[in-house]
Amino acid sequence: MKMRLAFTAAILCCVSVVRGDEQLFGFVRGAETLPAHHWEVYQFVTLGEGKSEGTYYGTHFETEAEYGVTDQFQASLSLIQHYFHNKGVDGDRDALDNTNAYRFGGFEGSAKYRLLSPFKDPIGIALRLEGGYLFHDEVDGLDQHERYIKPEIDFQKDFLEDRLICSLDLGAEWAWGKQSAEQYPRELSFEGAAGVAYRFAPNWYAGVEIHTRWEYPLFDLNNFEHRVFYAGPSIHYSQERWWATLTWNYQVYGKGVEEPADGQTFAEETRQLFRLKVGFNF
């Protein structure tokens, strides 16, 4: 307990001097970067709810501090934590242990370089690289020692004096050390996300977004595991020194190996996702 409180205090010391940026979407990133020498801190809370049977709530907490190294380049560090509540998730798609417990997730880091600005170039483009070390998986909190890297390219096109924002992210993830949480030790995933947000009043954006993930164990494209699409609305509010984004995404399509072909996948996914992001600027 003392160790945890001390660690929490250390995190607070780090983030208390951080400045904030904002993200208009829950699962989509734009091509903007922080101005040089500015800090920001985010707190994400993501709730995944619903399997094909039983009761499932997987709540994921990500505390992220980000720094603008230059006007085009930013870097960040994140702390990942989970809280799982599973009961009776024991069907033909998945068999999770009944759980009601906290799990420490791990650490992530990212770097993002903006090639073109969405504010003055025909289209904004940024390259992003993320990596991390995760001690528990985010489905059921099972033990693992996952290391991953995730390169990504982010596009952003603005219209109507930058009040209509269109973003598209495309990325891939290579992960090692997923056992014993998963059947295979390594996995290749492809991810995509797209969103449109409109500033309908000063300080307010409303948007819709979609994101998808396709997984292939053993880095083998012939070894399909599952793919999923989520879509839903998001609402964003900002003030000069803080902002918040609330997103609801529903699983609109999913397919998983050894799962019924009914347009849903639940082995590693949930029926719906809620995400609250809060960013602070100091």
Next chain:
Amino acid sequence: MKSEFVFITLPASALIAPSAFAIQYLSVEQAQRAIFPGKSFTAAPVKLTSVQRKAIEQASGVRVLHDEQQVWRVGGGGWFIVDEVVGKHEFINYAAGLTADGSVKQIEIMDYRETYGGQIRDQKWRAQFVGKTSKSTLKLDSDIKNISGATLSCRHITDGVKRLLAFYEIALKH
């Protein structure tokens, strides 16, 4: 479990959101005195017709957001105009002084409420607009230098001044 919940939520809950505040750097009267010291001002607001609006948009390439423009005639010649452009979150209010022949005398930022980009208040950056007319290019990275890290504000102020110079030609000059 209770301590674990505290561990999870402390990082977020301990971050106290600082109160947001809008900074008004200059009132209308202060901006008038800054641009045209010692002069008198006569309010002469303009309501654009749809024809004028379209002509301004065509001439400047910038959308006209409001039909009504706050304008003052300056004693001894010249115009004082209060305008606003879209910022990242809210509008940025600024004032432009035009000489009697329609060139930019000075611009002043009146209200700025954005998280970043406040460098547009820098006198050197604003001085780039002095002497610009409706025939000027007024394009970021061309005749107006960008401030890295304040790109959105720089571009929108540049577009706003370009629109005001077209407004002068179409609605004020004659």
